[in-house]
Amino acid sequence: MTSHSPHDLLLQITHSLYGYVESLKETGVEGLPRLAMQRGDGEITRRGDMGTQEHGDVEESQAQVPSSLAESPSRPLSVSPSHADPQSQPPVRTVVARAQDLFLAPSVQSVQTLEGLRAEIGDCRRCRLCQGRTHIVFGVGNPQAEIVFVGEGPGRDEDLQGEPFVGRAGQLLTEIITKGMKMRRADVYIANVVKCRPPENRNPEPDEIAACEPFLVKQIDLIQPRVIVALGTFAAQTLLKIKTPISRLRGIWHTYQGIKLMPTLHPAYLLRNPNDKRLVWQDIQAVLRELGQL
Numbered sequence: 001m002t003s004h005s006p007h008d009l010l011l012q013i014t015h016s017l018y019g020y021v022e023s024l025k026e027t028g029v030e031g032l033p034r035l036a037m038q039r040g041d042g043e044i045t046r047r048g049d050m051g052t053q054e055h056g057d058v059e060e061s062q063a064q065v066p067s068s069l070a071e072s073p074s075r076p077l078s079v080s081p082s083h084a085d086p087q088s089q090p091p092v093r094t095v096v097a098r099a100q101d102l103f104l105a106p107s108v109q110s111v112q113t114l115e116g117l118r119a120e121i122g123d124c125r126r127c128r129l130c131q132g133r134t135h136i137v138f139g140v141g142n143p144q145a146e147i148v149f150v151g152e153g154p155g156r157d158e159d160l161q162g163e164p165f166v167g168r169a170g171q172l173l174t175e176i177i178t179k180g181m182k183m184r185r186a187d188v189y190i191a192n193v194v195k196c197r198p199p200e201n202r203n204p205e206p207d208e209i210a211a212c213e214p215f216l217v218k219q220i221d222l223i224q225p226r227v228i229v230a231l232g233t234f235a236a237q238t239l240l241k242i243k244t245p246i247s248r249l250r251g252i253w254h255t256y257q258g259i260k261l262m263p264t265l266h267p268a269y270l271l272r273n274p275n276d277k278r279l280v281w282q283d284i285q286a287v288l289r290e291l292g293q294l
Helices: 006-026 099-104 114-121 156-161 168-180 206-223 233-240 267-272 274-290
Strands: 147-151 189-192 227-231 254-256 259-264
Touching: 114 206, 147 206, 147 233, 168 267, 168 274, 189 206, 206 233, 227 233, 227 274, 233 254, 233 259, 259 274, 267 274
Parallel strands: 147 189, 147 227, 227 259
Antiparallel strands: 254 259
């Protein structure tokens, strides 16, 4: 485990806040909203923009992963913003945690194991996503994994089973790991940016990401993988603190806290656009080369 100096923690907080503010600007909000502790039946009413889903249930495809996939031009990801009615969801009877609060929380910083971190999360009520979830989807895999896959958030199947990437998109990710990389799913670690399913598989909102991101940061800190594979727009942009589209990020090595990071397309996107599997295979080959396995 890597110990963080106050300077490192300050950088984490700064990067997290910067990404949060930039996300708010896209919704027309200037500055940071005031999120206060709720008392009694009080309700936090701010809502951000929501885009198209990238996880959860999508159209199934039977195509395989290997490099013999047919060549085809890449299709850009599209995001269609919509606005949710603030009155459509019940109030959150808790404090909405801010990223900087959790980064500095001694109870989080002192955790030494993934099991301890899961216990620290507890029956999480730090954001509104707790209202509709069935299970918290913490993460699964080898706690000493060389590769960590990071997705966006749980879908319906993940919410029901309490394990990330077990639906149709998860089946494709398992094929990438087992057939493409010649590894077992248990050899890697799989997690998400948010641990609870967003309603109707909508995109996570900025304050939801801010509340949950510190736990992902701690997961990666505890595992210390050689490579992170960011699956899709939200995972890549959250970890890298940039707004560059995934179509421009993928296939290029980046660095996260000294760890090499490869962004690639989300498996759910590939189920809708199977011709783009060749692009993901190129990214996975680069990961295998980095690990000396190709």
